[in-house]
Amino acid sequence: MNLTVIPKSYAAKREKIVNFLLGASVIVAFLVAWELVGGLALVNPLFTSSPSRVLKAGFLLIQDGTLFKHLAVSGTEFLLGYGAAIVVGFPVGIMLGWFKGISASFGPFIAAMQATPRIALMPLFIIWFGLGITSKIVVVALSAIFPLIVNLQVAMSTIDADLVRVARSYGATRWQIFRSVALPTSVPFLITGLRLAAGRGLLGVIVAEVFGGSQGIGYLIQYAGATFQTDKVFAGVLVVAATGITLDFTLERLGRHYDRWRGESAVH
């Protein structure tokens, strides 16, 4: 009897391709249906737009430079707010996790802050910081900072007590234990925090711009919607979605790079 043995790597590759095709076919079917709904005049394309119209609107926005102008504003707001969240959130999260006293004092306050919907404070931020980019940066920073704080705090509580004991037995100082055990432990948690924070931050940018202001992708979407330019609305949304996916993918790859010591199989 002959048995054809398919090499494991080949089987895995084939499964990957099949999965990709399955996923892609659903997306393609959706796009075709979307196009037909407008094209066959089942619904007024003014409401639904269609993939071809969205692409055309997108090209026009790129051509006349509108997209990049707004993208530059939104990008600046996001990067400054996200950066501020990392610079403040990383040390705060670490300290909350590392020093029990600080955690006891500030923990409830931070939990209360986290439960408050930041975007609801937007009217206040506009009063305090104006309609310019400052109020948006504040919203982004406040949206992004809490996932970072919480993740790093949790990271500190997962430190392996055995590793600390080994370090102590070799006479390590508290600072050395922090650097050689606590910081490496925190890396995967930092990456997860960064991914969550990127999503929240991006949401913060768009909602803040929709709320008030005269520039940015959020404003572009809001303005296009108010003037019934559904093609432009979809084009704007597409740009935001693409940015989100790219950011998340990049951070995930970064995480995998720093996680390469955590393997599955053992070599004996």
Place this chain on the structure above:
Amino acid sequence: MPSANVDTNIKSSGVATPVVRINPAERPKSVLPLPASTGAPSLKPADREVKLSVADLVIGYLDKKSGHTAVAVDKVNFDIREGEFVTIVGLSGCGKSTFLNAIAGLVQHQHGEIRVSGKSVTGPGADRAMVFQKASLLPWRRVGRNITYGLELGGMKPHEAREKASYYVNLIRLNGFENHYPHQLSGGMQQRVNLARALACDPEVLLLDEPFAALDAITRELMQQELLELCEKVGKTVLMVTHQIDEAVLLSDRVIVFSARPAHVLADIRIPIPRPRRAEIKETEEFRGLVHQIWSIIEGNANIGGGI
């Protein structure tokens, strides 16, 4: 196996092998100064320098349930001379690991003194290195940087540390594995890295806390043999804790038997089997006699003390 022979050996234990046995009844007032001096085997001259000296050591701990302080180790005395391999055996939970942690400086003692090369121990230090039961390697560091970890904590630059550690990397046959991550190694290999990490620091006294207890039976035997050869080669002063009596007899120059908690020294037994030893000695009459003798001391104590 002539069991009568073994019995005789035990009954006449004071004669057959140089043993000091402490009567449990006299325990409270007493701790006999234990015999680094009695009947030293020719390989380990008694006039060697005392590396580790434990005097009247009492270790208490706070029992979290009752809130009272309980005694884990009660007035332990002994000396270990340079190059000696000494093993503490006792029932699990008898306080032997607490005792070893105190020697490592990780646990404070309430009374008495620990001295390493004459210097009083108040905390962890570079003169001692501990090998724990769990390998506890830093999973994000490759094997090479794990071996040099202790040296780096002592303030040495990674490349200098690597140079200093290379002798032990070769000796423990880890060369070629420096770029592996711990998860790529088997349990036995991980434990060898753990051992190399301790040896790389070149401590005056090497402390082993049930180093092979987490390994499977076959790997354990192989590691025992390897440690035996290693110690005969480098001549380190070693204090080990184990509950495997045959492991203790195979590796040690002296076996110290701890009582049930609170721990005190029941006996300090010399193992007169000449070195170099090989695992085959486990088959000999002499070896079995010694194991039996130690076992009956532990068993007798467990019965007197109201059971296990």
